[in-house]
Amino acid sequence: MFSVTTILFYLAAWAFLLHSTLRREDLKEKRLLAFIALGTLAHFLAAFVSIRTETAYQFGFFKVPSLFFAVINLVVLISSIRKPLHNLFLFLLPLSVAAILVSGLEQSVMKTSSQLSLKAISHILLSILAYSLLTIASLQALLLSYQNYQLKHKHLRGVMGLLPPLQTMETLLFELVWAGEILLTLSIITGFLFTESFAEQHLSHKAVFSMISWLIYALLLWGRHTLGWRGAAAIRWTLGGFAALMLAYFGSKLVLEIILGRV
Template sequence: MSIAFLAFIAALLYLAAAGLQLVSALQHNGNISRSLIVIAVFALGCHAFLTWHNIFDHDGMDFGFFRIFSLIFLGINAACLLALTKRPLQNLLIILFPLSAVAVLISTLGPDTGALEHRVPLGVAAHIGSSVVAYSILTLAAIQAALLAAQDAQLKRRQMGGLLSVLPPLQLMESMLFELIWVGFIALTLSIGTGVVFMQDIFAQHLVHKTVLSIAAWILFAVLLWGRYWLGWRSQTAVRLTVTGSTVLMLAFLGSKLVLELVLERG
């Protein structure tokens, strides 16, 4: 089986799983089907194999923009499926899985944009790993925040259909949001900490944008968590700061890689 064919299989599995959850949501079914879980696990397995092949199956390690883009979605999906064992986050799959299908195809069929790394020290690998976890969890939090904002707006307009009929209660949605933020904040703290300790110069010209934006995102999430537990900040403030922090964080990594590799064409 060719790698390209496997990428199409993974994309189709993701789309099938998203379709199943969409149908379930339209039918106001609050449970997640076993068929969806099986399809999602197979899709995730194909995605993991493709990500490993695209990044590591070379003379060196390819951490180009499209490869990392796919790796982040792999992390997001894995985190979401794990969270489903405790929390009803299945409606996020309707958004995540189609985007993951695109990420798998672009990563496999798209051009190589980054220079190969022939040796990655353990400390740098820990930095990369914690960064991917942080980006994944906090992206989930941003999507959760968007759903929370839409749900809150419907409640204020007293519209009882639509999202209100398929999402958990507002209080539970808010609790799940802050659980995601806490986990993502801890991972982001580890990412910045390992970067300071193990990276040679985190304020070098090609890293300074990533470093400054990552620290800015960390401050935003720290302020949000402080405000939540000391000032009782609720949904609207949480939504604004979560979306802003997640956007800044994604710009820190994917934005800088996009400019360096695709615009300036520097690996």
């Protein structure tokens, strides 16, 4: 029921946003954000019902993306109140619907005890927030790349008219990376405190790629501060860090749950 409600609200909001975008009409932001807020609330309830069972939590390969997108939508929703981020929902809402549909197909899942410690809960929450913010940063980097390409080829109409100024887009990108890097740092620290044995818990690859991702983002922020990196360099480093982060979580889960079939 919650999944169907979420999908209906998301599709209605996406159609409304797409219609306004294509017709270049003034967007009724309050109406759009109200639909997305209701959809996001239902999304969190749907994700909780999907992950929680009577005896355990299910953090399977196909289950977690739905929760990630719920958090991402919430972050973008709140940020859209004071920043021009609502156009990101053109990408996020269809992906959210796909994640919800896929989460309902999974039968065999990786389960953890229902009695999670405070350290485990803090690590999970910090990881989800870090992944969510850095996912938004990656989408922002893709939009920035498109904007750079269009400006370079002097295509100033169409979608370009819907995007904020280039400097605003770039500033927002680094704000997202800074926030994501801080949360990723805390996530890694709590991960080391929570994990008893990386080898026995099959977390070695996840730890390695998480550290690689952290290092890439740290170098990006250092380059921005000391060398003034921007434009194409900032986009490449942002997407590189995100690729390593996705390998850290989904890569390890793909191998363990899908390829090796360990549940």
